[in-house]
Amino acid sequence: MKTASLTSLCPTIGLAEKSGMASSLASDLKQMRNDLSNYRLRGIFFGACLFLLLGLLTACSSESGKPAETKPEVKGPELITARSAFQKVYVAARGWNQDAKPYRLEAIVTSDGNGQDGKWAEWRGSFASPAAHSEKSYTWSGSAADGAPERGVNPGIEDSYSPSNSSTQVFDMAFLKVDSDQAFATAQKHGGDKILEKDPTTPVFYICDWNHNTNELIWHVIYGPSREAAKLTVMVNASTGEFIRVEK
Numbered sequence: 001m002k003t004a005s006l007t008s009l010c011p012t013i014g015l016a017e018k019s020g021m022a023s024s025l026a027s028d029l030k031q032m033r034n035d036l037s038n039y040r041l042r043g044i045f046f047g048a049c050l051f052l053l054l055g056l057l058t059a060c061s062s063e064s065g066k067p068a069e070t071k072p073e074v075k076g077p078e079l080i081t082a083r084s085a086f087q088k089v090y091v092a093a094r095g096w097n098q099d100a101k102p103y104r105l106e107a108i109v110t111s112d113g114n115g116q117d118g119k120w121a122e123w124r125g126s127f128a129s130p131a132a133h134s135e136k137s138y139t140w141s142g143s144a145a146d147g148a149p150e151r152g153v154n155p156g157i158e159d160s161y162s163p164s165n166s167s168t169q170v171f172d173m174a175f176l177k178v179d180s181d182q183a184f185a186t187a188q189k190h191g192g193d194k195i196l197e198k199d200p201t202t203p204v205f206y207i208c209d210w211n212h213n214t215n216e217l218i219w220h221v222i223y224g225p226s227r228e229a230a231k232l233t234v235m236v237n238a239s240t241g242e243f244i245r246v247e248k
Helices: 011-065 082-096 180-198
Strands: 101-107 122-129 134-141 152-155 204-211 216-223 232-237 243-246
Touching: 082 101, 082 122, 082 134, 082 152, 180 204, 180 216, 180 232, 180 243
Parallel strands: none
Antiparallel strands: 101 122, 101 204, 122 134, 134 152, 204 216, 216 232, 232 243
8 A cells, every 4th residue: 555755744844845955946046146257257367377478478589589689880980001092082083084194192180090000090182183183082981080071982062173283193093002000111211210219199190292393203201180280290102112312
């Protein structure tokens, strides 16, 4: 014989059980919603952190990929001897006029050096075109001094030329066989060493031109800031390197 369940025998008890189950189910559902909400908030927070982290990594990667900023290099002076400078300005002069010939080559005193090794950062070559009756100078610059010409060869202003002018007699470049450093070595043996011994800061500059009286190319090795204020000027043959005399 079947035994009736406690619920069927006591409806009140059955209702109570059903009510308890419903309450428990509601509580579970509420907890699940709270957990789901927390998971969503955690997911949003985690996603935001991940996005921020990726952004920082990308920024760092972009910065590290950029080349380091470098300041422009400040070039020092380029000091060269007379013959090296002459070759540069001679090419420019021949581009000006095919019959152009030099009549003077000279160093320009700057703060870049002292010329005691036959080298300067600026040299000027003066040329004449007998056919065009004009003259023009070209300056080579390797100077880093304030106010110096642009580096390289810089043309001067064209002017009229008179072949009868004895101070601007043109010469053939083949006569220039002795360089400025060699002329300096010769001048040192004829009084220059004593000048520098007394004052080692004395600049030495050079002028090369044609002596129409003796028909020879001359180096004037000048100890001092200018030709007018020279402490000593020694004449050296620019073709042979021989000492000629001390200028008065």
